[in-house]
Amino acid sequence: MPSIARPAILVIDDDVEMTEMLGEYLEPEGFVIEVCHDGDTGLKLALQPQWQLIVLDVMLPRLNGFEVLRRLRESSPVPVIMLTARGDAIDRVVGLQSGADDYLPKPFDPQEFVARVKAILRRTAPSLLRQPENEExxxxxxxxxxxxxxxxxxxxxxxxxxxxxxxxxxxxxxxxxxxxxxxxxxxxxxxxxxxxxxxxxxxxxxxxxxxxxxxxxxxxxxxxxxxxxxxxxxxxxxxxxx
CATH class of the missing domain: 1.10.10.10 (Winged helix-like DNA-binding domain superfamily/Winged helix DNA-binding domain)
Incomplete structure (x- = not known):
């Protein structure tokens, strides 16, 4: 399992080339990545406590991304970025209303994706990226x-x-x-x-x-x-x- 000394990210996507590409961009930035390719296995992994962020595709075998997110939100507030090859605005709205923190349509710029990952982690796990902000x-x-x-x-x-x-x-x-x-x-x-x-x-x-x-x-x-x-x-x- 990934070490929690660095930000640990779970990528749930059945597109093998996509997950390899995300790893190529995220790992040099200091992130620890684990990948799975179906919704059922992804949900079981996502419910484990070590993740700082989950990247979740909508169109998954065995259990779609919206259902994974719905079940995940029953017990976990872990940040989620949803990905989809479908461009429907309703998908974006459903994802955000279901508790996703961000939503990216495919194809997307990998550098923009990394920037969005960092933006979320600056809010949720700032000590892993920079000195903590003043508490208030x-x-x-x-x-x-x-x-x-x-x-x-x-x-x-x-x-x-x-x-x-x-x-x-x-x-x-x-x-x-x-x-x-x-x-x-x-x-x-x-x-x-x-x-x-x-x-x-x-x-x-x-x-x-x-x-x-x-x-x-x-x-x-x-x-x-x-x-x-x-x-x-x-x-x-x-x-x-x-």
């Missing part, structure tokens, strides 16, 4: 976010978030009362350039809203600002729609 606890109204413990509580109850949702909420809480543009969120949360055709942030915001629910006073917790971005109202902000 952010409290706003009924929400408490603990960066060191990587936990979120709403009115004392634990809220299970993906790594992207956690980073997104942290960005909103730090900038409460100020509009964050999609460009800012792409850069800070996804660590990549903004594209008008990429709806990833919008899908993650939608999922985060559902998990957090409305504020105690009934106001919407994350407001969309037309042609601008999003705002998480501070306690001093006016009522929704103001």
């Amino acid at each position: 606890v952010v409290v706003l109204a009924d929400v408490t976010l603990d960066s060191r413990a990587r936990t979120v509580r709403r009115s004392g109850a634990h809220v299970e978030l993906t790594s992207v949702e956690f980073a997104l909420l942290r960005a909103f809480l730090r900038a409460a009362g100020r509009v964050l543009t999609r460009e800012e969120l792409f850069r800070e949360v996804l660590d990549r350039a903004f594209s008008v055709f990429d709806r990833s942030i919008d899908n993650h915001v939608s999922s985060l809203r559902k998990k957090l629910g409305p504020r105690p006073d009934g106001r919407e917790r994350i407001r969309s600002i037309r042609n601008a971005g999003y705002i998480y109202p501070s306690d001093e902000s006016g009522p929704a729609g103001a």
